[in-house]
Amino acid sequence: GDGCRRDLLFFFSRLRERSAPTMASNRVCHFKLVLLGxxxxxxxxxxxxxxxxxxxxFQEPTIGAAxxxxxxxxxxxxxxxxxxxTAGQGRYRSLAPKYYRGAAAAIVGYDIT
Incomplete structure (x- = not known):
């Protein structure tokens, strides 16, 4: 629960450090993030x-992208x-560039078994 959320927040906060010079106090900053795999x-x-x-x-497979x-x-x-x-099925791979274009970061998921 909190551990996973804390780890993700730490990861995402690294994006802020990368873009800090363009951010002012109390601003809303938008970051596009894409998950691939x-x-x-x-x-x-x-x-x-x-x-x-x-x-x-059990999670239903993503169709296209969510x-x-x-x-x-x-x-x-x-x-x-x-x-x-993004969807992981091969038939949707051609759509992936459309989703990750302009992303600030990507998380790549893969099976280690």
């Missing part, structure tokens, strides 16, 4: 946990993450 590696589970603090044993947002306070800035959770 094969099917059934947990991309949607990571996003749902971060955005809704929920976990499902869009979610999460707003967090990081030091003196409000950061709004615009998260694109």
């Amino acid at each position: 094969d099917t059934a590696v947990g991309k949607s589970c990571i996003v749902v946990r971060f955005v809704r603090d929920e976990f499902y044993e 869009f979610l947002t999460q707003t967090v306070q990081v030091e003196d800035a409000t950061v709004k993450f615009e998260i694109w959770d």
Whole structure:
């Protein structure tokens, strides 16, 4: 629960450090984040946990891409993450560049088993 959320916040806060010179106090900053990887590696589970603090044993496969947002306070800035959770099935791979174009960061999920 909190450990996963804390780890994700730490990761996402690194984006703020990278862009700090352009941010003023109490500003809302937008970061596009994309999740990439094969099917059934947990991309949607990571996003749902971060955005809704929920976990499902079974997650329906993403078709195309899913869009979610999460707003967090990081030091003196409000950061709004615009998260694109892309489908892992091969038939949707040609769409991936459309979703990751302009992203500030990407999380690549993969199976280690």
